[in-house]
Amino acid sequence: MKKIIILLLLPMAITAQKNYPALLDEYVQAEFNIKEFNGTVLVMQKGKPVYKRSFGMADREWNIANTNETKYRIGSVTKQFTAVCILQLAEQGKLSVDDKLSKYIPDYPKGDSITIHMLLNHTSGVKNYTDIPAFWPKAALPLSTDSMIALFKNRPLDFSPGTRWNYSNSGYFLLGVIVEKASGKNFSNYLLENVIKKVGLKNTAMDDLDSVLIYRAKGYGKNPRGFWQHAMYISMEGPYSAGAMVSTVDDLYQWTKALHNNEVLSAASTQRMFTPYMDAYGYGIGIDSLKTHRRISHNGGIPGFASYLGYFPNHDICVAVISNNGGNSTNLGIALSSIMFDLPVQIPYIPKEVKVDAGILDSYLGKYIATGPIEIIKKNGKLYRHRDGSPDIELKPESNTRFFYADNSFRFIEFEMDKEGKVTKAWFVGNADRIEMKRL
Secondary structure (H helix, E strand, O other): OOOHHHHHOOOOOHHHOOOHHHHHHHHHHHHHHHOOOOEEEEEOOOOOOEEEEEEEEEEEEOOEEEEOOEEEEEEHHHHHHHHHHHHHHOOOOOOOOOOOOHOOOOOOHHHHOOOOHHOOOOOOOOOHHHHHHOOOOOOOOOOOOOHHHHHHOOOOOOOOOOOOOOOOHHHHHHHHHHHHHOOOOOHHHHHHHHHHHHHOOOOOEEEOOOOOOOOEEOOEEOOOOOOOOEEEOOOOOOOOHHOOEEOOHHHHHHHHHHHHHHOOOOOHHHHOOOOOHHHHHHOOOEEEEEOEEEEEEEEEEEEEEEEEEEEEEOOOEEEEEEEOOOOOOHHHHHHHHHHOOOOOOOOOOOOOOOOOHHHHHHHHEEEEEEEOOOEEEEOOOOEEOOOOOOOEEEEEEEEOOEEEEEEOOOEEEEEOOOOOEEEEEEEEEEEEEEOEEEEE
């Protein structure tokens, strides 16, 4: 009798299982159709592909589509590779993460108060060169190492080293210089010989614009008139060890597994890399959670390209997203991860404005806090989101209780009302998440 029950229940259990490939595809298709996502997506679980697909064009002039073999710039996902180089050299006794910057660049201002550890986890206070306006007119030039360092070297530190956290590409540029001085090798050569070849990555390298790279994607963006154009040209001497690598989604997955399986570092070094220091940042990588699911991840952005690489070690789920039109790969990666964990996501769509009674808008006015403080204000009979230091953004009504940001960012604010018309709850919906907004 028990065997009969099991046989009867088995088909029901199978039909109850979610079709994750279909759910993932539905979301990414909407991202492509509505937000014009252009790139490649990979979702792996326990060593098996759940979803892998490419969208859009690698070369719009030659009408060449992106494929799963397309190579993209990965921007700051490079930083975890650089961190591994440093930790390898530490294992070899060629440096210590407690070494002072002054040991490698003796004339660096206050270099005796900045350690390699601080450069690795963005607590050095060194000014981020991409935040310096003087960098961008020179970004297309093949600047020497000394010329790049001169852009930020004499800028005041953002804070006393080790006291605060602030993301700094400059810090990772300096780490590349340290790799060269400690190893006696060019950074690209060290990375190739000791990391890339060791892991067996066939489609990953420091980008070299002088070389012919098969399946290279071009970077794109849209001009103010809505037409596609080539992304701003940027020389790879600037991003360097902070963000100059190219890769594929398959190689990024292979890299992630090798890193977590201690194939490039000892277990102790890997643990040190994955230790969350200030602002939940380790060495070249972030350590946090998606809801209750531990996540080790990083994103990247460089003109015309955006990337996201996230790994959930407790579930052996890896999500890699790379775009060659600057699309928001991070939000897409978070949404796909949420789908894998059965968390609610909102499939992208184009909202339509409706007319509402202007009197109802007064119920929503006030100060709120979700990921940060905002204020909902009214101007000329319309709602706006106000945030100090940012332009006000109109909130257009999709219904009496749901409003969308008028900047085409696919963000929404929802309100829940009681019978008396008072707001009981407010929600921010966007960036692949739904967050309650606490009224202040």
